[in-house]
Amino acid sequence: MKLINSILALTGCLFLGTACSDEAGTQESDRKVPLEIRVAGGNGRSVIEGTTIPYQTSFGIFGTTAYPEGTVDEAICNLSVFYDGSCSMTSPVMLDAEPRYLKAYYPYSETMSQGVMEVNIRDQVDLLYGVSVEEDQPASVNNEHPVATVAFRHVLARLTFRVRQTENIMNHFFLSGIGVSPLYQTATWDVLNQQLTSGFLSEYTFPLFQEVTQEFASFDFLVIPMETEDSRELTFFFADGQERQVQLPIGEWRAGQQYTYDVIFDADTVHISEAVILPWDCVTDEETIITDGVTEDTDNENVVND
Numbered sequence: 001m002k003l004i005n006s007i008l009a010l011t012g013c014l015f016l017g018t019a020c021s022d023e024a025g026t027q028e029s030d031r032k033v034p035l036e037i038r039v040a041g042g043n044g045r046s047v048i049e050g051t052t053i054p055y056q057t058s059f060g061i062f063g064t065t066a067y068p069e070g071t072v073d074e075a076i077c078n079l080s081v082f083y084d085g086s087c088s089m090t091s092p093v094m095l096d097a098e099p100r101y102l103k104a105y106y107p108y109s110e111t112m113s114q115g116v117m118e119v120n121i122r123d124q125v126d127l128l129y130g131v132s133v134e135e136d137q138p139a140s141v142n143n144e145h146p147v148a149t150v151a152f153r154h155v156l157a158r159l160t161f162r163v164r165q166t167e168n169i170m171n172h173f174f175l176s177g178i179g180v181s182p183l184y185q186t187a188t189w190d191v192l193n194q195q196l197t198s199g200f201l202s203e204y205t206f207p208l209f210q211e212v213t214q215e216f217a218s219f220d221f222l223v224i225p226m227e228t229e230d231s232r233e234l235t236f237f238f239a240d241g242q243e244r245q246v247q248l249p250i251g252e253w254r255a256g257q258q259y260t261y262d263v264i265f266d267a268d269t270v271h272i273s274e275a276v277i278l279p280w281d282c283v284t285d286e287e288t289i290i291t292d293g294v295t296e297d298t299d300n301e302n303v304v305n306d
Contacts, residue, residue, distance in 0.1 A: 030096065030097075031096070031097075031143050032094040032095065032096060032143065033094065033095050033143040033146045034092050034093065034094055034095070034146065035076075035089070035092070035093040035094070035095050035141060035146055035148065036087075036146055036147045036148065037061070037081055037087040037089070037102070037147075037148050037150060038086075038087060038147065038148070038149045038150070039053050039083060039087060039149075039150055039152070040133065040149050040150065040151040040152070053083050053106060053128070053152060054083075055083065055084050055085060056082075056083075056084050057082075057083055057106070057107060057108075058080050058081060058082050058083065058107065058108040059080075059081050059083065059104055059105060059106040059107065059108050059128070059130075060078050060079065060080060060081070060104065060105050060106075060108040060109065060112060060191075061076060061078075061079050061081055061102050061103065061104045061150075062076060062077060062078060062079075062102070062103045062104075062115055062191060062192060063075070063076025063077075063093075063100040063101065063102055063103075064100065064101050064103060064192065065098070065099070065100065065101075066101065067101040067131070067138045067140070068138075068193065068194065069192070069193060070101065072115070072192065073100055075093055075094075076093055076100060076102070078110075078112050078115070079091065079093070080108045080110075081104075081108075095141060095142050095143045095146050096142065096143055097142055097143055097144070098142060099140035099141070099142050100140055100141055100142065101131065101132055101138060101139075101140050101141075102130075102131065102132035102141070102148050102150060103115070103129075103130070103131055103191050103192055103194070104128075104129065104130035104131065104132075104150045104152065104191075105117060105127070105128065105129050105130070105189070105191045106127065106128040106129075106130075106152065107125065107127075112191075115190060115191040115192040116188050116189070116190055116191070117188065117189040117190075117191060118186070118188060119155070119156075119186060119187040119188060119189055119196075119224060120185065120186050121156075121183075121184070121185055121186075121204065121221075121222060121223060121224060122185070124221070124222050125222075126154070126156070126222060127154070127155035127156055127189065128152040128153065128154060128155060129152065129153060129155055129189065129191060129194055130150045130151055130152040130153065131150065131151065131194070132148040132149060132150055133149055133150070133151045134149065136151070153255070153256055154255055154256040155189050155196065155255055156222045156223060156224060156225065156255060157222070157223050157224075157225050157226075157253040157254060157255055157256070157257055157258075157259065158220055158221070158222055158223075158257070158258040158259070159220065159221045159222075159223055159253070159258075159259050159261070160218055160219070160220050160258060160259065160260040160261070161178065161218065161219055161220075161221075161260075161261050161263055162216045162217070162218045162260060162261070162262045162263065163175070163210065163212055163216065163217055163218075163219075163263045163264075163265070164212065164213065164214055164215060164216045164217065164263075164264055164265070165212050165213065165214055165264070165265040165266075166214070166264060166265070166266045166267070167214060168266055168267040169265060169266070169267060172211055172212060172213050173211075173212050173238055173239070173240070174209060174210065174211050174212065174238065174239035174240075175208060175209070175210045175212060175236055175237065175238060175239070176207070176208065176209060176237045176238060176239045177205045177206060177207050177208060177236075177237040178205065178206050178208065178221075178234060178235065178236055178237070179203055179204065179205040179206075179233075179234065179235035179237065180203070180204055180205075180206070180223070180232070180233075180234060180235075180248075181202070181203035181204075181232070181233045181235070182201035182202060182203065182229060182232065183201065183202065183203065183204045183223060183224075183226070184198045184199055184200075184201060184223070184224035184226060185199060185200075185202055185204050185224075186198075186199035186224075187199055187224045196224070196225065196255070198224055198225075198226075205235070205237065206221050209239070212265060216262075223253055225252075225253050225254055225255045226252065226253045227252055228250055228251060228252045229250065230250075231247065231250070232247070232248040232250060233245055233246070233247060233248060234246050234247075234248050234272070236263075236270075244270060246270045246272055248261075248272065249261075249272065249273070249274045249275065251274070251275050251277075256279065257277055257278070257279065258277070258278050258279070259275040259276070259277055260275060260276045260277075260278070261273055261274075261275055261276075
């Protein structure tokens with residue numbers, strides 16, 4: 001009898017131990033942990049300059065079950081994240097054991113429909129997209145790894161024109177606009193699939209008011225990325241109502257790249273250089289900055305005679 005009781009007691013302990021172990025395992029998988037977000041980059045950003053999110057602004061996030069594609073988590077669907085050096089969400093997100101990849105965009109929009117952002121170059125808004133990363137690779141978050149670091153990249157390309165006149169032109173003059181043809185005026189950016197779909201090619205004039213002297217003056221425009229075209233034309237509009245057309249050196253405009261053209265007005269000639277292509281101007285800080293890639297430089301010059 002004592003032997004039987006000992007066996008029963010041992011069996012009971014084993015049963016209870018197994019039950020406790022199963023319960024602990026279940027509790028671990030169901031454990032909820034709040035999501036934390038950090039930005040790979042620091043302050044110092046302004047429109048069409050730099051590569052970091054500006055302070056006191058908001059970006060949006062979506063959570064997907066897989067990368068690069070996956071089902072959107074209803075709990076992480078176009079949530080607003082306020083950034084002022086640290087990130088705070090409008091509503092907390094509790095993570096379980098299931099992995100979630102974050103897709104981000106800037107600036108935040110309440111009207112974002114199905115993760116698709118409308119792009120219009122008239123707005124000249126510096127659009128960004130991002131994804132949660134670890135060691136520069138897409139990474140998920142869950143209750144074991146609840147801190148997401150979001151790295152941003154540029155959606156658009158940046159054109160910089162450095163303009164001056166030669167000593168052969170006696171009087172200074174003013175530019176009132178620069179037309180580019182052909183150019184995409186609109187596009188859509190799919191935040192979830194990280195794809196840009198361009199609209200139709202047409203002509204567009206960027207308004208400006210810039211005095212042209214013998215010293216270089218720079219001005220910048222944001223454009224929708226373009227592949228190489230057979231021809232691309234610039235029209236310089238002057239404040240006195242005159243205009244001058246020149247052929248722009250052919251080249252691809254890629255997202256996240258800055259293309260700098262030197263434009264020199266002579267008495268009867270306009271000299272326009274090949275683009276110097278560099279990664280977007282950045283602000284250096286102690287954190288990781290956005291890296292949109294590096295391309296080669298060119299320094300050829302194209303001369304257009306009137």
